[in-house]
Amino acid sequence: MSDEATQVDAFWWKGVEEERLLFQTCDACDAVNFYPRIRCVKCMSPRLSWRESTKQGTVYACTFIHRAPTADLAGEAPYFVVLADMDDRFRFMARLRKGPQQDISVGSRLTVVFEETKDKKIPCFEAV
Amino acid sequence: MSLYRSAAIAGVAESRLGIVSDATVLELQAEAAEEALAEAGIEKNEVDGLLCSGRWGRTPQLEVAEYLGINPAYSDGTSVGGASFEFHLGHAAAAIKAGLCEVALILYGSTQRSGKERSLAASQNLALQYESFAGLPNPVGAYALAASRHMAVHGTTRKDLAEVAVAARKWAQLNPKAFKRDPLTIEDVLAAQPVAEPLHRLDCCLVTDGGGAVVVVSPERAKRLAKRPVWLLGHGESHSHMLISQMPDLLSTPARDAGERAFAMAGVARKDIDVLQIYDSFTITVLLTLESVGFCRPGESAAYVSGGRIAPGGEVALNTSGGGLSYCHPGMFGIFLIIEAVRQLRGECGPRQVRKHDTALISGTGGVFCSNATCILAGD
Numbered sequence: 001m002s003d004e005a006t007q008v009d010a011f012w013w014k015g016v017e018e019e020r021l022l023f024q025t026c027d028a029c030d031a032v033n034f035y036p037r038i039r040c041v042k043c044m045s046p047r048l049s050w051r052e053s054t055k056q057g058t059v060y061a062c063t064f065i066h067r068a069p070t071a072d073l074a075g076e077a078p079y080f081v082v083l084a085d086m087d088d089r090f091r092f093m094a095r096l097r098k099g100p101q102q103d104i105s106v107g108s109r110l111t112v113v114f115e116e117t118k119d120k121k122i123p124c125f126e127a128v
Numbered sequence: 129m130s131l132y133r134s135a136a137i138a139g140v141a142e143s144r145l146g147i148v149s150d151a152t153v154l155e156l157q158a159e160a161a162e163e164a165l166a167e168a169g170i171e172k173n174e175v176d177g178l179l180c181s182g183r184w185g186r187t188p189q190l191e192v193a194e195y196l197g198i199n200p201a202y203s204d205g206t207s208v209g210g211a212s213f214e215f216h217l218g219h220a221a222a223a224i225k226a227g228l229c230e231v232a233l234i235l236y237g238s239t240q241r242s243g244k245e246r247s248l249a250a251s252q253n254l255a256l257q258y259e260s261f262a263g264l265p266n267p268v269g270a271y272a273l274a275a276s277r278h279m280a281v282h283g284t285t286r287k288d289l290a291e292v293a294v295a296a297r298k299w300a301q302l303n304p305k306a307f308k309r310d311p312l313t314i315e316d317v318l319a320a321q322p323v324a325e326p327l328h329r330l331d332c333c334l335v336t337d338g339g340g341a342v343v344v345v346s347p348e349r350a351k352r353l354a355k356r357p358v359w360l361l362g363h364g365e366s367h368s369h370m371l372i373s374q375m376p377d378l379l380s381t382p383a384r385d386a387g388e389r390a391f392a393m394a395g396v397a398r399k400d401i402d403v404l405q406i407y408d409s410f411t412i413t414v415l416l417t418l419e420s421v422g423f424c425r426p427g428e429s430a431a432y433v434s435g436g437r438i439a440p441g442g443e444v445a446l447n448t449s450g451g452g453l454s455y456c457h458p459g460m461f462g463i464f465l466i467i468e469a470v471r472q473l474r475g476e477c478g479p480r481q482v483r484k485h486d487t488a489l490i491s492g493t494g495g496v497f498c499s500n501a502t503c504i505l506a507g508d
């Protein structure tokens with residue numbers, strides 16, 4: 001992926017490498033942009049600033065996956081995939097990392113952590 | 129521009145359905161096209177509009193037109209998932225009204241079940257890179273997320289979802305062309321293997337082969353048809369996102385805007401609709417669409433479908449073919465919603481025929497609640 005990633009994408013993934021979850025806000029209209037873009041999704045301004053998320057969020061929806069979409073993930077199944085409303089006003093989807101706290105539902109509080117995979121480091125959720 | 133009565137459906141047909149191991153996507157479309165034109169009483173050389181979509185090729189219009197020997201004056205390959213064909217119906221009517229063509233052919237074919245269809249993967253380098261690491265199986269995981277939200281907000285249960293699957297099966301038992309016709313109970317649906325909870329195996333549409341064709345003509349051409357025409361009264365379309373993580377509200381689908389536009393154009397009320405064909409990729413799709421189109425209020429869809437209300441003999445004639453859950457689902461189902469609506473409006477459905485069949489609503493949903501086009505039809 002990194003070979004073909006644009007500067008915007010590369011910058012975001014570099015954040016993940018450094019265990020920082022990044023998003024953007026628009027200097028012109030204050031809209032939160034996630035995923036990150038080169039022009040604001042709301043007003044098309046090029047003046048977007050990177051922000052670092054507090055990594056705290058709340059479960060908006062979640063599903064318990066029995067059939068993983070890839071062979072790499074098959075060994076992880078079953079696992080939760082969570083769509084969360086982050087405190088920083090963007091919505092973010094990630095897998096719930098295996099751990100002692102697996103009892104989540106809509107409304108549960110989460111934090112983003114980072115996990116090494118075969119290809120690259122990725123963001124995951126952890127229940128708090 | 130209103131499309132009210134600007135075009136009519138003259139013919140519809142399926143190809144062979146189910147498991148068709150000896151046909152290509154082009155052959156299935158040729159079968160359906162020939163039968164739909166034949167029942168319309170229209171020669172192939174009259175076709176001057178072509179609309180098609182398929183996940184099997186980068187240029188399906190070119191491949192289909194070449195195979196069938198059609199040189200369209202109007203060509204549309206709108207590709208927004210399973211709803212594409214409801215978009216096509218509106219676009220065909222618009223082109224006809226604008227005088228760009230007179231006889232438009234909408235086509236689809238898939239050999240998804242038998243596996244001879246190559247599917248073009250979404251590019252991991254675009255927006256999908258911000259979602260794919262989550263490990264969500266597509267599309268079932270996205271629909272499961274919506275179901276989880278509906279359950280949390282409205283108290284909907286798996287049994288409520290199962291009502292949709294059981295009703296579909298009961299309709300399918302009345303449709304000789306349906307793929308799954310063995311009896312199905314609520315308990316069977318609840319006991320099925322989990323796939324992406326809260327959705328289990330029998331909450332998910334079938335995987336079959338198959339194709340379909342719809343012939344759309346001008347009001348002038350509709351005066352000389354082998355069968356009575358079915359009229360387009362209203363059409364509306366909308367799409368709101370590509371990735372489920374970008375969907376603004378998981379409980380409000382693009383069917384809301386598309387439905388509003390279709391009803392405004394048709395000048396009819398929801399209570400005037402006799403037959404509903406609502407895309408049932410998953411059981412939850414039906415519940416959310418009913419709420420978004422406004423057949424019930426948010427949170428009331430579980431009650432709307434409960435106790436066999438949408439099964440044969442119930443108060444609401446919904447997905448009378450057996451739907452994507454029990455009749456067929458070759459990758460994209462939208463064209464089959466149109467086919468069944470037309471047959472119901474013509475009164476051709478035998479044991480599953482709905483008694484009052486003056487108007488029908490078709491709601492096509494594509495992707496992961498990404499797109500919706502809604503069509504309102506009436507008999508002649």
Ligand SMILES: [Zn+2]
Nearest residue numbers: 026029040043
């Ligand atoms: Zn802006």
